[in-house]
Amino acid sequence: MGLTEIRTAMKVDLKKPADQQDGLHNRWHPDVPFAGKIKGGEVVKIECVDWTGGQIGNNDSADDMKNIDLTKIHYLTGPFDVEGAEPGDVLVVEIQDVQPFQEQPWGFTGVFDKDNGGGFLDEIYPNAAKAIWDFEGIFCSSRHLPHIRFPGLIHPGILGCAPSAEILAEWNRREAELISTTELQRIVAQPPQPQNVHAGSASGDLKEKVGKEGARTIPGRPEHGGNCDIKNLSRGSKTFLPVHVAGAKFSVGDLHFSQGDGEISFCGAIEMAGVITLSLTVMKNGVRDLDMKSPLFLPGPVEPHYGPGRYLTFEGFSVDEKGKQHYMDATVAYRQATLRCIEYLRRYGYSDYQVYLMLSCAPIQGHVGGLVDIPNACMTLGLPMDIFDFDISPVGPAKKLDMGACAVASK
Amino acid sequence: MGLTEIRTAMKVDLKKPADQQDGLHNRWHPDVPFAGKIKGGEVVKIECVDWTGGQIGNNDSADDMKNIDLTKIHYLTGPFDVEGAEPGDVLVVEIQDVQPFQEQPWGFTGVFDKDNGGGFLDEIYPNAAKAIWDFEGIFCSSRHLPHIRFPGLIHPGILGCAPSAEILAEWNRREAELISTTELQRIVAQPPQPQNVHAGSASGDLKEKVGKEGARTIPGRPEHGGNCDIKNLSRGSKTFLPVHVAGAKFSVGDLHFSQGDGEISFCGAIEMAGVITLSLTVMKNGVRDLDMKSPLFLPGPVEPHYGPGRYLTFEGFSVDEKGKQHYMDATVAYRQATLRCIEYLRRYGYSDYQVYLMLSCAPIQGHVGGLVDIPNACMTLGLPMDIFDFDISPVGPAKKLDMGACAVASK
Amino acid sequence: MGLTEIRTAMKVDLKKPADQQDGLHNRWHPDVPFAGKIKGGEVVKIECVDWTGGQIGNNDSADDMKNIDLTKIHYLTGPFDVEGAEPGDVLVVEIQDVQPFQEQPWGFTGVFDKDNGGGFLDEIYPNAAKAIWDFEGIFCSSRHLPHIRFPGLIHPGILGCAPSAEILAEWNRREAELISTTELQRIVAQPPQPQNVHAGSASGDLKEKVGKEGARTIPGRPEHGGNCDIKNLSRGSKTFLPVHVAGAKFSVGDLHFSQGDGEISFCGAIEMAGVITLSLTVMKNGVRDLDMKSPLFLPGPVEPHYGPGRYLTFEGFSVDEKGKQHYMDATVAYRQATLRCIEYLRRYGYSDYQVYLMLSCAPIQGHVGGLVDIPNACMTLGLPMDIFDFDISPVGPAKKLDMGACAVASK
Amino acid sequence: MGLTEIRTAMKVDLKKPADQQDGLHNRWHPDVPFAGKIKGGEVVKIECVDWTGGQIGNNDSADDMKNIDLTKIHYLTGPFDVEGAEPGDVLVVEIQDVQPFQEQPWGFTGVFDKDNGGGFLDEIYPNAAKAIWDFEGIFCSSRHLPHIRFPGLIHPGILGCAPSAEILAEWNRREAELISTTELQRIVAQPPQPQNVHAGSASGDLKEKVGKEGARTIPGRPEHGGNCDIKNLSRGSKTFLPVHVAGAKFSVGDLHFSQGDGEISFCGAIEMAGVITLSLTVMKNGVRDLDMKSPLFLPGPVEPHYGPGRYLTFEGFSVDEKGKQHYMDATVAYRQATLRCIEYLRRYGYSDYQVYLMLSCAPIQGHVGGLVDIPNACMTLGLPMDIFDFDISPVGPAKKLDMGACAVASK
Known part of the structure; x- marks a missing residue:
């Protein structure tokens, strides 16, 4: 009794390349090997690298943002074998804390180059840009964005369970159809990408398979959530995720110190490496009982509030x-x-x-x-x-400040 | 000093057809005659009919909803001549109260028939439906929707200033273009509609002109706001509206006792007749000073809050x-x-x-x-x-109630 | 169905002296005659005079405040016979709205003279003072207090059921004891006061009895609530009141447009005449089931919120x-x-x-x-x-404004 | 740039007796030696032991609570020499985070014995009692208090600057007067207590002086704040503290994972050891400019909120x-x-x-x-x-649960 630390279910090493760490992966596929085991109801800490796996530096140039290798993203931690979870169950994820690493109290927000990633406003703002944020407890501020400072509604951009083979096939089918039929003069979706695939401890044929079939982690998807980038999945929230494979194969990553609704510049949250504390509880047959096709959630009670x-x-x-x-x-x-x-x-x-x-x-x-x-x-x-x-x-003409x-x- | 009632700038008569009342109109056009005058900074009450002009009854059939005549909507109160307002100014509208009429403490929510109005989910739910709501102070409840009851975030669905002739022409151009180029098998926009036009006190040629050119009030539009259906334009809010014609020609209507974001069934808010109390203040040259292309607003501090x-x-x-x-x-x-x-x-x-x-x-x-x-x-x-x-x-299987x-x- | 107004259970006449209106009374006593009847669960409107019964004027002198006759206060509306309520039950009061009269959109806040009423800081601020407030929808402002303006958390200062004879005797006993034993050099409580007693429709012996025995309405008291002056008993709140006599004898009054915690200047809220809309529901045997010795309540969900x-x-x-x-x-x-x-x-x-x-x-x-x-x-x-x-x-020295x-x- | 940890201005050792650690002290006195230096505007972490210095164990007996040695409390961290702070200045403390130690994720709440500490209800509940709380991220729960669980509004119970010699003398005078004149049959205040005094690195005569003159840390006091036990001094808050001695001699401690208003059982918060992150900024001549006699503060924007x-x-x-x-x-x-x-x-x-x-x-x-x-x-x-x-x-009779x-x- 007492003095017991919360177990860390997976550690990461910020000094080691992400693709050399077995606890990470960057594709959704049912065959990515388990990275660890978590008991039902257990509270654990899970460490995460930033979504790019360390490609972005704490400096004053956006060249790293411009030249980012997007075939590598996102590096997620997992997948975890959740005791007792089976297809048709619901995995209830209560997020109890998210923190940056103490030794790396900073994060970044980026605008991608229109030709390498793009973003919500890339037709108007085609160039790469970046801001570095310093974390001071709950607050963040940036030397690149003077005169603002705010507490983070800290959260993971991505959490979800692995798709079944059938669901994965459906994802690949419908996104391929979009790619092949779109009339837009831009990249509309990312098909499986063998280059830079990282399938955790998998190697050889299995890794190759994951590379050929595995869904990119870029979009959120209705069947499992994934990269939904919902800022309210913060401390105290409970997310209800459908389970599609035995053991759930739960993964999490893409930690955000803060994000605006829409995350409009794509690398738009304050991206960071850090630790998430959460509990995983299995609701047997939850998919049927809740008649659930997509994740649902209850936000936590401690969001910043300013008054409407x-x-x-x-x-x-x-x-x-x-x-x-x-x-x-x-x-x-x-x-x-x-x-x-x-x-x-x-x-x-x-x-x-x-x-x-x-x-x-x-x-x-x-x-x-x-x-x-x-x-x-x-x-x-x-x-x-x-x-x-x-x-x-809005009281009249604005006075310009040194920004x-x-x-x-x-x- | 004391005992002074707030002036009612326009009264309506719920027993008289809306199109026989000079203080109402149902098209946006710079030539609709002024219905009254309001001083800068003055607090006034303005009475409004419900948006359909009384076509919907407090009963248990949705036939009125199915057969609604949409050429008549929306009946707005105004336009008002705001002292000192000129093109390029911003009209600051502070909403100080919205109340249903004491003698008509009820409202309605409707689903239109797919072939007469439609709505957000009309491909799945094509039939007309209706719920009647009873108002008890800040609360509402419905015999058609048991087991729910809530306080209204009461607001006008529509507020805006009249377009200039140039802006009106642009509206008609771009919406006509959409109509003529769409590949969708549905009505995508409503062009000017002479039938049932009501241009306030205008008659003869002027009324005919308004009918031929006047923009329908159905969509909100970036240049003036209009039917934006934003639930947060409630008590205590301040909306900043661009002025396009001398005197502003401010109109308001489509009062909602409550509305969900999206107002998805189209006649989707709790529609009601009632009284709005507001003040109108002119910010000279505000459009330039705020670099404003569309309205902006500050919500009020008294929204219902339940905790995130x-x-x-x-x-x-x-x-x-x-x-x-x-x-x-x-x-x-x-x-x-x-x-x-x-x-x-x-x-x-x-x-x-x-x-x-x-x-x-x-x-x-x-x-x-x-x-x-x-x-x-x-x-x-x-x-x-x-x-x-x-x-x-979300705790498991649901128990069905008598709904x-x-x-x-x-x- | 439809068009039905909410019943007004009691009207008041602002032009007639309060003590000539049978629906009002100014003492707590079980024998004050019923002023009207309300069904269990019924929604009604109840009109109220201001707590002084109209002694304070909308002007720029505080002489009326200085010379106020405190033997007259508070004028409450009631008591009402609530169908089915018996001793031991709990009366659940849901407040659905509180509004000033449309024809009297103003209220007052006063500091009493130290020798006639006093207040929380009377040793430091012994003189009478006053501010008049103008109501603009949910907002109020005062020519006597420039540079502030706020929405009211509107509420009744007083609501409660009549005491039983036993409870009344206990009130008189313990307050008399305080009066007789205090060492403070000030008035510490107000014993029954026959002068200016108003017992509704009672006259003769009954009125005299109420005058001699009736508790003053000044303090709230644990057994029934009364003048608790809790600002959060506003729109949407539900108060649970113990019932001590058959029919409950529920009274309400002392309407406040707004009040700070403590109501420190005694006549400290923004006092007003107006209308309260509420429902009264009887919870049989609620006192025992809730083990309730004093009122409890749930505030409403629509309080102004500014962010902590x-x-x-x-x-x-x-x-x-x-x-x-x-x-x-x-x-x-x-x-x-x-x-x-x-x-x-x-x-x-x-x-x-x-x-x-x-x-x-x-x-x-x-x-x-x-x-x-x-x-x-x-x-x-x-x-x-x-x-x-x-x-x-708090950023440094203050700049004085014209106040x-x-x-x-x-x- | 980057990868820079926030400096820890003082570490504590949970395994070493508190009174052997020079960075701690348990009396307010201007002569307690500086424990460290902090630059104006600097962000630092400060480690704190729990207020009892480790007297309470994570177990199921309240004997430790009953037998607590109150002459030892509170162990505060500091005092810190804040660069540039002089008497008459205001020290602005922004609290940026408070966290329990990762290796000790638990805390305790206690009721003291009436004869050794007492509390708000000790005449009714005279016995010692205790609850141990487990921390899971922002949440806490207790095996001693089933069926409740909540996020902490984490904060320090104590923060303040050292008194000047004059202020200390005034504290001792007025509290001695209370002790000597009270008619209450209980301990009403604690005079200086040489036993178990801990004056940081002071020893010999200086330590003896601090023991004889030093004010106990138990009460908050108007001149400097101290143990005010205000739960809202949490993350994001800014407290404005008067400075009375050169260098401010700022101390902090008594960390609370959560506390109810009043902290009624005296050892009533969830007491814990942990780390506070804060910045200290000097406002020159702030006492005069703000006309400040007692601390004031702005709470942070991230308090838990449940809806009124x-x-x-x-x-x-x-x-x-x-x-x-x-x-x-x-x-x-x-x-x-x-x-x-x-x-x-x-x-x-x-x-x-x-x-x-x-x-x-x-x-x-x-x-x-x-x-x-x-x-x-x-x-x-x-x-x-x-x-x-x-x-x-409050809906009727309660069903008892196993508590x-x-x-x-x-x-």
């Missing part, structure tokens, strides 16, 4: 920046709301890229307004005024 | 119900989240149409999750558990 | 302003916290009386800190910074 | 349990509110001592109701219903 009246809120509609009317397109509408906010904050001296980074990682609220008033979807973006150390309320610069890529 | 941990939250992804992968489509993703919630609540005995109505009007939080993880947009729908009088937390029925249309 | 970080909070300890150490005295400690706040706000140009009025009626949070650290009780006073239109955060003056009494 | 409607709230009045009427005594009133809550929760099977422990450490809200309604002060105690895993809402037992002392 402290959110300066921008409206966006599904008319794009060229004046084209889209039909009920919430994505276009949310993009417009982000552009309205950029225009507003630019008045104070921030560069557009600085605001793009800020909206990606600060605790922005992205809400649905009206989604039925044809042809215009209306979305809102709420910006908490209290994260600024000056008054941004320095975010890190940019060399030509 | 009290929202059961459903995840939706942009894979539709037929298994088709869409590219970063937040609209599809939010639709999936609503379907997940319907499936969940159906377990307790609610019919799908009852939940469809409920999600339209209860204080549902529709949030953006990740909007960059190609190809899947992720959206969330948060359902406040405390509006139910039984426990809906009665919502009003449905005759065949 | 927006409350500038002052600490007070049980060492009084003369340097005397008191033993664990939370009252002294809270008084010190209020004095610290007065000193702080005085820096901006407010007079002490203005702040005294402000702390009485603005949404101040008075919290217990430590109550065990002998000999010092610690109490805190939280002041919401967002009710000011200038920045009061006008509150109403004061003539010499 | 989730607090079951008990009313207490200043009539004690023997029926005696006290005059405006908020302490008596709050005691009554705690007794009402004990009576209520007893219905579910908890022992009174279990509830006494629970109210001491769970996130209870203790609020001022009315403090002017002579003779009755009214105080409220709000109990968050969501910390229980069963429904405690086990808290640790008790042997006879």
